[in-house]
Amino acid sequence: xxxxxxxxxxxxxxxxxxxxxxxxxxxxxxxxxxxxxxxxxxxxxxxxxxxxxxxxxxxxxxxxxxxxxxxxxxxxxxxxxxxxxxxxxxxxxxxxxxxxxxxxxxxxxxxxxxxxxxxxxxxxxxxxxxxxxxxxxxxxxxxxxxxxxxxxxxxxxxxxxxxxxxxxxxxxxxxxxxxxxxxxxxxxxxxxxxxxxxxxxxxxxxxxxxxxxxxxxxxxxxxxxxxxxxxxxxxxxxxxxxxxxxxxxxx
Amino acid sequence: xxxxxxxxxxxxxxxxxxxxxxxxxxxxxxxxxxxxxxxxxxxxxxxxxxxxxxxxxxx
Numbered sequence: 144x145x146x147x148x149x150x151x152x153x154x155x156x157x158x159x160x161x162x163x164x165x166x167x168x169x170x171x172x173x174x175x176x177x178x179x180x181x182x183x184x185x186x187x188x189x190x191x192x193x194x195x196x197x198x199x200x201x202x203x204x205x206x207x208x209x210x211x212x213x214x215x216x217x218x219x220x221x222x223x224x225x226x227x228x229x230x231x232x233x234x235x236x237x238x239x240x241x242x243x244x245x246x247x248x249x250x251x252x253x254x255x256x257x258x259x260x261x262x263x264x265x266x267x268x269x270x271x272x273x274x275x276x277x278x279x280x281x282x283x284x285x286x287x288x289x290x291x292x293x294x295x296x297x298x299x300x301x302x303x304x305x306x307x308x309x310x311x312x313x314x315x316x317x318x319x320x321x322x323x324x325x326x327x328x329x330x331x332x333x334x335x336x337x338x339x340x341x342x343x344x345x346x347x348x349x350x351x352x353x354x355x356x357x358x359x360x361x362x363x364x365x366x367x368x369x370x371x372x373x374x375x376x377x378x379x380x381x382x383x384x385x386x387x388x389x390x391x392x393x394x
Numbered sequence: 395x396x397x398x399x400x401x402x403x404x405x406x407x408x409x410x411x412x413x414x415x416x417x418x419x420x421x422x423x424x425x426x427x428x429x430x431x432x433x434x435x436x437x438x439x440x441x442x443x444x445x446x447x448x449x450x451x452x453x
Contacts, residue, residue: 178414192404194410204417243421247416247417250416258406366432367428367431370436371435
């Protein structure tokens with residue numbers, strides 16, 4: 144059995160259906176653990192007081208908002224070079240979730256900034272480049288929706304996302320390149336985290352929950368997109384799929 | 395720690411719960427909207443399948 148076969152929407156649809164409950168279930172478990180540990184169990188920060196609890200959701204939201212964009216850009220390259228339909232569908236499925244997490248990163252950052260920095264908003268390099276990321280998501284969705292010919296819409300969307308990916312290293316290194324108000328990285332892959340494990344654990348749990356949620360919701364959305372796009376051109380497998388899906392066939 | 399103290403978050407409740415609340419609302423809204431989209435897509439596909447069937451039966 145080859146992995147390549149899952150590049151076909153017809154083969155991917157049932158596979159995604161089998162994966163969704165696992166991702167969604169694990170996301171719920173990690174979410175419950177994280178929300179218990181974060182607002183309830185973690186101690187008060189001696190400098191920031193209680194406000195730092197916002198960071199338990201701010202950091203995961205920001206990192207996922209960025210990472211989803213990277214994944215979209217990779218799918219964009221695949222869509223343009225190999226012309227695979229599923230790549231473009233994955234881009235479309237990921238964009239709303241990426242936009243939501245990026246929006247939440249900005250929102251929670253601003254709710255943290257008011258009591259900490261004294262302002263809801265600053266035109267700081269990291270904050271501004273993250274706002275640009277949100278505009279890139281919105282721009283991509285608007286562009287893809289505005290072009291009627293789906294093939295052209297996919298190509299234009301892929302191009303926009305690939306060109307816009309230049310913004311990702313800018314966000315990532317903004318705290319190093321410029322003297323930003325936004326603090327530098329507290330948690331990196333290469334060094335020991337600069338925070339106590341009693342505070343790191345809730346952030347990681349909520350982070351993992353958000354990751355799994357993002358995967359689950361994108362798989363649900365890509366299945367909807369596959370149905371929307373494929374039922375007109377290739378009804379055979381959709382028919383076969385629905386004939387075997389008891390829940391839908393019965394309704 | 396009592397509940398009132400917990401919800402006040404040391405006087406920063408507005409910011410903390412404003413963040414967690416927005417997070418929860420965003421996820422709930424995303425799930426509700428997507429559920430509607432899935433239902434719609436499935437209904438369309440079902441309708442098409444039934445139309446195909448009846449066409450096949452008439453032939």
